[in-house]
Amino acid sequence: MRKLCYIPVVAIWIAIFSVVGGVDRNNFKTCDQSSFCRRYRAMKKGESPYQLLLNTLKEGESDLQVSLINIKNVVHFNLKLTALENFDFRLEIDEAQPIKQRYRVDYALKGEPATRKLVVTERTSESITVTNGHNKAVLHASPFKIDLYNGKTLMMSLNAQGLLKFEHYRQKTEKPAVPEGEEAVEPPAPVDEAEADIGAWEENYKSHHDAKPHGPSAVGLDFSFPNADYAYGIPEHADSLALKATTATDPYRLYNLDVFEYELNNGMALYGSIPFLIAHGVEATAGVLWLNAAETWVDIEGGAHKGSNVVSSIVNFVSGSGTPPPPLEARFVSESGMIDAFLFLGPNPETVSKNYAEISGVTPLPPLFSLGYHQCRWNYNDEDDVKSVDAGFDQHDIPYDVIWLDIEYTEGKKYFTWDKIKFPHADDMMKNLSLKGHHMVVIIDPHIKREGGYYVHEDATSNGLYVKNKDGNDYEGWCWPGSSSYLDFFNPVVRDYYASKYSLDNFWGTTLDTHIWNDMNEPSVFNGPEVTMPKDCVHYGGWEHRDVHNLYGLTHIMSTFDGLLKRSQGKLRPFILTRSVFIGSQRYAAVWTGDNMAEWEHLQASIPMCLSISLAGMPFCGADIGGFFKNPDSELFYRWYQIGAFLPFMRAHSHIDTKRREPWAYDPETTSLVRSAVRRRYEYLPLWYTLFRHHEVDGLPIMRPIWYNYPKDKSAFTIEDEFMLGKELLVHPVTKSGLTEVSVYFPGEKDLWYDIDELELFSGHGTKTVQTPKEKIPVYQRGGTIIPKKMRIRRSSALAKDDPYTLQIALNADGLASGSLYLDDGETYEYQKGQYVSLVYHYDGTTMVSQLVDKEASFASKSWLERIIVMGVRKAPGRIVLKSQSVGEQEIEFAFNPNKHLLVIRKPAVPIAEEWKLFFH
Structure with a gap:
């Protein structure tokens, strides 16, 4: 959603989105401009300094714990390997004696994962072997490595390339003042290469400064999959379904961002980040869930991925003149947090999906109307416009279930309000739609207009409900309303307050048939670094924004879901659409692929994008029919409806500056083709509803490669x-x-x-x-x-x-x-x-x-x-x-x-x- 509001916002908007017809890459970091990614990529394979101290082994009912040491800087870590009830494993690595607790991701999992007995079956001076049912893990001491087996098949290896990295928190050593007349003494050499990095303690990007009070804090680990050809998942990216090798490009980036007119065919970050990867080959399928909410980069190499240069390796190996082709590798690195990885050993796609769903949750059965056709535009101007669009569907004999209102329905971009001039009888408008079996969705974003007298802002200011800047004051950024602050949904008091705003008593004009669109929740900050919140802002609990960034949108929709549930005393299923997603978002909302364009390439991209999102556990995915930006010709228009009828979420949406494009906006033949596509959607609604029920029961994706x-x-x-x-x-x-x-x-x-x-x-x-x-x-x-x-x-x-x-x-x-x-x-x-x-x-x-x-x-x-x-x-x-x-x-x-x-x-x-x-x- 884009809008030029008034002069201050216009100036910021122009500065940020200055490139017409495509993303301005200068607004977003490359790996080299992100110091922790740069450091991780500089590591050399096969030089791991980490060793297990096997004499520290402690066996629990469902886990083992053992000390891990970095022999270069003699920093100790705790390693914990847990046997999960579904026969998979969970690996956790944290600092043994941190000067400050590292962030452990909350909210993403549906609950504490169930466990089962872990059995130590072999112990030598060099390794420990444990079993979890038919699965096995072998922990090698020096250099540290973990091999994981399903039966006798090696499914994956951890740190096989020696790229484990854990940058411990530390105190900054200040250079002592030199008394007059005395010579300066050279400070001691850095403990490790991380501390020597120019971006270790502070980092500048364009005009933005990021203070890092605890210094470098990155965590990274490599995963090898000897039986896999391709990797899939780790959405959201506007790229191919099978992930590409990144040896000659930037890694895939997972950092929720509002990217204006995003490009296709690259690994740049977009609105969502789900760090779940599936590695698949003819013989086996495995998966990794990297449970970390900080900025994350993922390198892909080996296997059959394009750009991996494995074809010549295979030819040479078969001819006897070379080494075996390299295994598929995925290397995750995050700016902060701890290493917390769920390791799914398959051996087939369905088992991986089911076991992942047991941990992260499923999409609960949505209300039936949400599987129908949705009509949206930025914006339907007033009550008469809504009435006219509704009548147009009747006139042209086209079914629909939902009409949407974008931001202009509010009073001056203040959420939970209505523009009383454009929508003076909003409650009657809703009731009239309901009489015909229709629903309405209205947009509610997380930024709050800083305006005296606006009750949400007054409440948030007086009760300390906003995210704080590094100095402890309410953080102020710019979004659609102009000067805005952002509710801190990590605070349970804030979530309860926000949920209460959705009650019918508090949100005048809405009924039980009104549902919610949570947009701009990356969060989008027009004047912030990379169009988002500074990393040194502080959330409830003292956590820096760098630790929890990718979780912010999830906490937003959690609050909305709770509010809609309470609104009906827990009787009615809510429908929410979100733009920002993380692990677990599927439990609360549907998702779409964001601000796409009316181009054939974006139509094509909607398939791999939704397939990747589906594989990552979010089945309720769609793309804006017709494209958000620009104006589709009639052929692109009806072909987009034809694909939209077979995507899980079917919504048409368009930018405020585009031509009107309701299904009857073109010639009669185009209208007829669109009508047929929409009717086809309704013909198959019983199948859609049944498939969503199956997903709720078994956790398998609905839309599948x-x-x-x-x-x-x-x-x-x-x-x-x-x-x-x-x-x-x-x-x-x-x-x-x-x-x-x-x-x-x-x-x-x-x-x-x-x-x-x-x-x-x-x-x-x-x-x-x-x-x-x-x-x-x-x-x-x-x-x-x-x-x-x-x-x-x-x-x-x-x-x-x-x-x-x-x-x-x-x-x-x-x-x-x-x-x-x-x-x-x-x-x-x-x-x-x-x-x-x-x-x-x-x-x-x-x-x-x-x-x-x-x-x-x-x-x-x-x-x-x-x-x-x-x-x-x-x-x-x-x-x-x-x-x-x-x-x-x-x-x-x-x-x-x-x-x-x-x-x-x-x-x-x-x-x-x-x-x-x-x-x-």
């Missing part, structure tokens, strides 16, 4: 222009202008794929050419699956609540299929008390059954089964008989198309929440 479902298919490892939804749908959007055909890769040597438009078998395994006229979205249902759908056209998802269902069956090569359907009231938490229905379906050619997964659960649904479509049927049945408790036994009508091998069973008319059987004679 092809390799995730086909982990041994090397051809899929770098595919990023198509994806899968669960295991059911393969989606290959049109992402380039003027294409009348695309090449689609169909994985699975024995799998069959059915065109969802033609309802017939399209292809088996391999790359096929698909025709893509304007109306075509290349989407294919995998053989062996059953998908629930709703075919009636309504204005919103709420109005389709009691509509009948269609089951769409795609048979595999053996004529079998299975699937599931989940339903509840779509808005409350009653499902957690057993108020739901979860069904599984099985089809084998002679029978089809509907079975309740949990017979103790129940939900009174008025919906019924209207139709069953079976694709891939080779022979028509003579007759079909239905048996159920409600209808008894009766023969069912059907039609068979022998050319398409399509069987359509008409109106079984059985209640959708009931068990039943079909018999094919």
Whole structure:
């Protein structure tokens, strides 16, 4: 969101965002300009000064603790290795005697991870071997290294390259004053190379000064994955799905920043930072969660990553004239904090995802309306504008669920207020939308306008609720309102205060159908270093901002979630959209890819960006349809809707200076194409809702790379222009202008794929050419699956609540299929008390059954089964008989198309929440 407010903000805005048409790289640091990154990259492999003191070993029920020493400076550290309940390990390294406690990340995990017994199975003078179920860790003393095994397979090694780094806190030695007439004495040499760095105790960037009272404090560690070809994850970056080698570039940076008109195809930091990496190869999959909230850089090298120069190594090795190709390496380094790493030993993608989800949490089942279509713009001007847009959807027969208001709805950029001239009847506007099954989302940012008389500012000032600068005064920066201060959400009192502002009594004009957009929460500070808060600001508990920066947005949405939950006395599920994310953000909010542009390249980038975010545990991801900046032509516009219909979060959004672009803003043909795409979204809402329920239960991503479902298919490892939804749908959007055909890769040597438009078998395994006229979205249902759908056209998802269902069956090569359907009231938490229905379906050619997964659960649904479509049927049945408790036994009508091998069973008319059987004679 961008806005020129008034003169002071304009001046700052121009100074920061002076490059038209692209990011100004001068506003953001490179690794060389970040002293701790520069120091870490200067380290030489194979020269580790760290050793374990095995005689200090202490065994606990679920962990071992042992001393670690840096023999160069004789600083001691405590190492703790814990056995997790899911058979993985947690490694923690901290200073043994710090002069100040190092920050241990809070809030990110869903709770204290469950543990199990750790068994020391072997101990020598050189190593310790421990087991956790079928997994094993071998700790080597000198030089220090940890090898981790799943069974007999080496999954990863830590400090194999000798790049462990832990810069201890220290007191600065001041140069003594020299009395007159005496010669100056040279100060003692630095204890280590960190202290000698020009940026060790203070650092300047442009006009900003960063004081470091405890000196250099970086922590870093290398991870090697001998069985992996590629690394994925560590979002957010506008880059490829498979991470690139960084040997000739800057490392990937994780530092939440408001980057204006971000570039594509590089590792620059963006709005979110989730330091979770998956290393994958044909033989094994492993993962690392680097639990650190400070600025972090990640180098990638080796494996099959582009730029790693491994091809020649492989050729030389095979010919016998060289050494084995280098293993995949990932090297993490953070400015401060401690080393706290969760080590996931797979051995497959699903196990890594499940175990990561057990620690960081899942996205709870969202309200059904949030899976529909969202209409947003910066800004809808007033009540009449909102009414006109709402009427436009009715006029053009396009469903939608949510209309959004950007910052201009407020009174002078003061949050929790309304502009009473533009929105004098906000509560009535909300109620009128609700009567048609619609909702509204309004924006609330974390910066607070410093204006006398504004009650939030007065409360924050008098009660000490703001973040402090290094001198202990309220920190003041600049954002949309002009002079602003920032609430310190690390303080539980602040979180409670902020949550209370969302109550219907405190936030006039809102109703229970009003939901929240938390933007600018990196935090964005227009006049701050790198457009964010200075690192030497101080938060509750005495923690410097450098320690907790990437956590700030998470604490913001935690407060919002709590407020929305309390607003309904804990009955209704909140919907929140956030821009800044960290580990655990998925428990509270959806995310989008930020301020993209109306360019084909940004349309293409939305796929790998959301795939990376999904792999990192946040399934509810989308991108601004049409692009936030600039004006899309009609082709880009409708093609973007076609991909948006198959991303988990579907929202159109645009900049205040762009042309109006509601779905009917172009020619009638474009409107028709957009209408079809949006209707397709609603047709598949039962599948979306079921997939989100599955994620809540098992922690697996909803939007998946092809390799995730086909982990041994090397051809899929770098595919990023198509994806899968669960295991059911393969989606290959049109992402380039003027294409009348695309090449689609169909994985699975024995799998069959059915065109969802033609309802017939399209292809088996391999790359096929698909025709893509304007109306075509290349989407294919995998053989062996059953998908629930709703075919009636309504204005919103709420109005389709009691509509009948269609089951769409795609048979595999053996004529079998299975699937599931989940339903509840779509808005409350009653499902957690057993108020739901979860069904599984099985089809084998002679029978089809509907079975309740949990017979103790129940939900009174008025919906019924209207139709069953079976694709891939080779022979028509003579007759079909239905048996159920409600209808008894009766023969069912059907039609068979022998050319398409399509069987359509008409109106079984059985209640959708009931068990039943079909018999094919």
